[in-house]
Amino acid sequence: MAGVVQDVLARRAADDGALxxxxxxxxxxxxHVPAQAVQDIAQALNLSRAEVHGVVTYYHHFxxxxxxxxxxxxxxxxxxxxxxxxxxxxxxxLRLGCPSHGTTADGEVTLEPVFCLGLCASSPxxxxxxxxxxxxxxxxxxxxxxxxxxxx
Numbered sequence: 604m605a606g607v608v609q610d611v612l613a614r615r616a617a618d619d620g621a622l623x624x625x626x627x628x629x630x631x632x633x634x635h636v637p638a639q640a641v642q643d644i645a646q647a648l649n650l651s652r653a654e655v656h657g658v659v660t661y662y663h664h665f666x667x668x669x670x671x672x673x674x675x676x677x678x679x680x681x682x683x684x685x686x687x688x689x690x691x692x693x694x695x696x697l698r699l700g701c702p703s704h705g706t707t708a709d710g711e712v713t714l715e716p717v718f719c720l721g722l723c724a725s726s727p728x729x730x731x732x733x734x735x736x737x738x739x740x741x742x743x744x745x746x747x748x749x750x751x752x753x754x755x
Contacts, residue, residue, distance in 0.1 A: 626659060686727050
């Protein structure tokens with residue numbers, strides 16, 4: 604993991620506005636932004652550790668620990684909220700047994716909020732491992748999770 608961090612920093616640290624591209628690449632390559640990388644990033648960009656940590660924790664997209672084997676993201680933007688996304692999130696938390704930003708006890712599914720999937724006319728929407736699903740009801744959510752857990 605340290606090698607990946609050093610590789611990313613070596614290639615991107617001199618770029619203008621490098622912080623977000625570095626964080627995105629680390630998340631893409633490692634699956635999260637490791638806490639131990641924050642100091643290395645800060646040093647490479649001449650920022651404080653608090654500044655880097657603040658960006659990592661401000662954006663919901665970045666994780667500070669590995670996600671589960673599958674990632675479910677439920678849209679929390681206004682259009683989806685108006686069509687039942689809050690109830691869908693509550694249902695998902697209950698069914699999965701983990702809170703938003705959490706991972707199931709078996710490490711299989713991480714549940715995350717996301718702010719706008721661009722499917723406002725087809726809300727509420729969610730993604731399962733990047734695959735978009737629209738007009739998702741609690742019943743459809745349960746079916747998607749059954750498919751996911753059965754390996755289909």
